[in-house]
Amino acid sequence: MKQIVILLLIFSFLTPCSSQEKHIFTSLDSAFKNPESVFKLFLRNKSLKCLPDSIDSFHNLTELNLIDNNLDSLPESIGNLKKLKRLYLSNNPINTLPYSIGKLNNLIWLFLNQTKLVALPKSIGNLTELRILLLNNSQLETIPESIGNLSKLQVLELPNTKIETLPKSIGKLGDLQTLSLYETKLTRLPKSLGKLSKLKTLSLQSTLLSENELESIKLALPKCNVHD
Structure with missing residues (x-):
């Protein structure tokens, strides 16, 4: 029953809007050619070891998928993605989150499954729009x-x-x-x-x-x- 509730919550946000389909990008190179047009950035399993500080060039970004990469940290500039609603970081060796994560005031989903996080920054409490927070199978010791x-x-x-x-x-x-x-x-x-x-x-x-x-x-x- 628990899984059904979670799936229903997730499905309610997953139906793509046809007007935004053309704004979905699957590589950083193509995204940086026209950053204002990037609404969704899907970089799953791209063997990424780091994100560029210029990630905050995507002022209209609402969804960032970084699952299954080799990231151990995030740049402070990620906090400048003011329109970001969904952030997927599962299956990365991330051991810390930048304090600036708390500046993502519109974030509603944060997926941190199977990471090396030991603790969350106090600024996590600033994510007052957050609906789903997943930390399954992480190294988390304190909340x-x-x-x-x-x-x-x-x-x-x-x-x-x-x-x-x-x-x-x-x-x-x-x-x-x-x-x-x-x-x-x-x-x-x-x-x-x-x-x-x-x-x-x-x-x-x-x-x-x-x-x-x-x-x-x-x-x-x-x-x-x-x-x-």
């Missing part, structure tokens, strides 16, 4: 308190990471519907989690949570489908 500012977040995926605790501010994610925490090192959950009245699915399989902790969260979230 900043600022995540509580993501009031429109609907899906937060953190399975198979190294996190041991969640910040109390997670209870401020009033629109959150799906929270995946399975196969983590969690030993306790903040009581504020019980404030997530819209939460439909909470995945807690293969954690270090005690039976008492699991029962407490089930009582606190009676309308939520808790998987343990």
Whole structure:
């Protein structure tokens, strides 16, 4: 059921607009020849090791797909892509995000699955339009308190990471519907989690949570489908 909810959320944004199809580019060379015409830049599996600082030349860019490359960092200039809505960075050895990521005020999707990220910058809390944040199978150890500012977040995926605790501010994610925490090192959950009245699915399989902790969260979230 969790996967169905996520797929429906993603599908609702995936239907291409015919007027923008001609603005889709699949190489940096061709994109830089006419940067103002670039709305979507699909660079999946291009063996990229870095992005040029001039990536911010694409003032109209709304979607940037960098999945399956060899990127270990991003330039600070990426924060200047003010119209960017979807950023896909999965399957890259990225170990840090620039603080400027927080300047992407229109970002609604951020995919960071299978990266080497250990932590998120505090500026992640400035992405107040964000709906989906995926960090599956990353090296993540901590979540900043600022995540509580993501009031429109609907899906937060953190399975198979190294996190041991969640910040109390997670209870401020009033629109959150799906929270995946399975196969983590969690030993306790903040009581504020019980404030997530819209939460439909909470995945807690293969954690270090005690039976008492699991029962407490089930009582606190009676309308939520808790998987343990």
